[in-house]
Amino acid sequence: MSLKMETPMELRKFVVPEVVVGSASSLLIGRYLNHFGSRKAMVVTDRQVREQDWFHQIIQSIEEANISVFIFDDATSNPKDYEVMMGSELFLANDCDVIVAVGGGSPMDCAKGIGIVSTNGGHILDYVGVDEIRLPGPPLICIPTTAGTSADVSQFAIIADSQAKVKKAIISKKVVPDLALIDPIPLTTMDPYLTACTGIDALTHAIEACVSNARSGLTHVHALSAIRLIHQHLEKAVQPNRSMESLQALMMSSLHAGFAFSNASLGAVHAMAHSLGGLMDLPHGECNGILLEKVMEANFESAEDMYRIIAGEMGIESVNMNLEEVKSSLLHRIANLRRNIGIPDYIPFDAISKQQLDLLTESALKDPCMVTNPRILKEKEVKDIYEFLFQ
Ligand SMILES: [Fe+2]
Known part of the structure; x- marks a missing residue:
């Protein structure tokens, strides 16, 4: 007797790297570099991370495994194309064979870019878009030091085009790291606003x-x-007396959100945040937090059932509510969360020129994240949201 499937399963792929989770997992770096046969590792980071005690312990772990280290600490927030190009030159000039990214989303995305260019040549912006990378880069190990961007597990690298002042998305299986060492210890030195921004980024993912x-x-x-964990822990994790339990929960929420968005992609919040962050050089999570409610409001009717489920995960009993009530309760809950963690509900600039508004809108509509938004937003809708948030 043959099995007959009534409803064929939709074709979907799910890509994740090797992940090691746990306290002090970052100190396994030396052992893993030996597994990769590394002789000289390039560590990509930023200057704030480089000052931390736990960073020095990571470097020590590499050196104790008899592996040389070259540290590149020029990655800045919203990593720029020229930083990637400089890093690629240094990777080749120093004869490195593995890249270790230690930091938040910016160093990790910069490290992904360095891997692409050092192997494929050309300019990093040649690889913008979906599946534009020909050859895989050198092994990439990520040690995330914030809980939210999930670049350590994702198929995304976001690089700022410094001439056009637009952040551009590179989406490819070839930028999924080979290994992520997920250690909560670095989170203990995150300041409250960074915790808030990265947490709301994870919620948006x-x-x-x-x-x-x-x-x-x-x-x-x-x-x-991820939504459940963020709802339970994000507000506690920005308090001065935050517990290790809250930080660990945020780290896990980021990991879950990363598995989800790396494979399901994102939507209009990210498309608009990339455009906004690129033009104004604002923190990525802050842009998402400012945009989230307005985009959900615009999308609501196109994904009503999903938003009802999300409301449930955020503690809203919606069984006896009609959809208008669910929408209002969920948006209210998200607004409260945003306020409680200190993220504003407006873009922190007094005014915007018509030319800037056109540029923001045009870039957002072209962003690959817009493709998977549950409905197609019209140019006027995108413009209206930006305009409203500048007031
Ligand atoms: Fe994000």
């Missing part, structure tokens, strides 16, 4: 993955786990 046109059963499970 999870919500956008949940309502994405490319979602699947696998991404859904991870997205919901």
Whole structure:
């Protein structure tokens, strides 16, 4: 007797790196570099991270494994194309064979860019778009030091085009790291606003993955786990007396959200945040936090059932509510969370010129994240949201 499938399963792929989670996992770096046969590792980081005690312990772990280290600490927030190009030259000139990214999303994205260019040549912006990279780069190990960007597990690298002042997305399986060492210890030195921005970024990843046109059963499970953990822990994790439990929960929420959005992609919040962050050089998470409610409001009717499920994960009993009530309660809950963690509800600039508004809108509409938004936003809608948030 043959098995007959009534409903064919939708074709979906799910890509993740090797992940080691746990306290002090970052100190396994020397052992893993030996597994990769490394002789000289390039560590990509930024200057704030380089000052931390735990950073020195990571370097010590590499040196104790008899592996040479070259430190590149020129990655800045919203990593720029020229930083990637400089890093690639140094990677080749110093004869490095593995890249270790230690930092938040910016050093990790910069490290991904260095891997692409050092192997494929050309300019980093040649690889913007989906699946434009020909050859895989050198092994890449990520040690995230914030809980939210999930660049340590994702198929995304976001690089700023410094001439055009636009952040551009490179999306490819070839930028998924080979290994992520997920250690909560570096989170203990994150300041409250960085914790807030990276936390709301993770929440946005999870919500956008949940309502994405490319979602699947696998991404859904991870997205919901992330939303639940962020709802329970983010507000506590920005308090001065925060516990290790809250920080660990945020780290896990970031990991779950990363698994979800790396495979389901994102939506209009990220498309608009990339454009805004590129033009104004604002923190990525802050841009997402400012945009999230307005985009959810615009999307709501196109993914009503999913937003009802999200509301449930954020503690809203919606069984007896009609959809208008669910929408209002969920937006209210997110606004409260945003306020409680100190993220504003407006873009922190007094005014915007018509030319800047046109540029923001045009870049957002071209961003690959817009493709998986649950509905196609019209040019006027995108412009209206930006305009409203500048007031
Ligand atoms: Fe993000």
